[in-house]
Amino acid sequence: MKKSVVVLFLFTVFFSCKPKETVTSTKLDNKTEVAIKGNWRIVSVSFPGSDYLKVTSFNIADAKCFEGSEWSFVSNNNKGSMLLNKGNCPAYSSNITWYVNKDGFMVMKFLTDGVKAKHTSSGYILTVVNVNETSFQLVDKVNVGGKMVDLTYNFERK
Incomplete structure (x- = not known):
């Protein structure tokens, strides 16, 4: 009797709990990725x-330093690269991994040489x-003067 109560309890808990959906859902929007x-x-x-304030983008450089940066997106393997090359800004380049989910979010990680994407714990979620x-x-949500702005x-x- 005790064993059947435990099994019934576990059955109820297992099937009554629904996994939480997150913004990093992996249901891909292939049409947007191909575009x-x-x-x-x-x-x-x-x-x-933006004419008066500075915001650091992707923990790399001032947001305005990204003007003129070059990006490559490969949709069949969700890899790519970016190159920051604006004068008076730090030079930076990185491979990236990315995908666009059905909710309209791009989930993107900057990769460190020799480190696989699955071992890179931080990334960015932007609206496409x-x-x-x-x-x-x-579109990224950032804190500017204590207020969240786009x-x-x-x-x-190119």
Whole structure:
């Protein structure tokens, strides 16, 4: 009797708990990924107060340093690269791994040489908007002066 109560309890707990959906859902939006595939350049970075305030993007450099940066997205293996090459800004390049999920979020990690993506614990979640043949935008939420605002990276196809 005691054993059947325990089994019934475990059965109830197991089937009544539903896994939580997260923003990093891996249900892919293949159509958007294929549209983003290719070589891109960030033509502008904007957020409220961007003419007066500095915001560090991706823990790398000032957001404005990303203007002119070059990005490559490969959709069949969700790999790519980026190159930061603006004057008066730190030079930086990295391989990336990325995907776009059905909720419209791009999940992206900057990879360290010799370290696999699955061993890279931090990454970024950005909203993908206005995707077309020649441009798209990635939108990040950042803290500017104690207020969360949208920081928009405007990409144009190279």
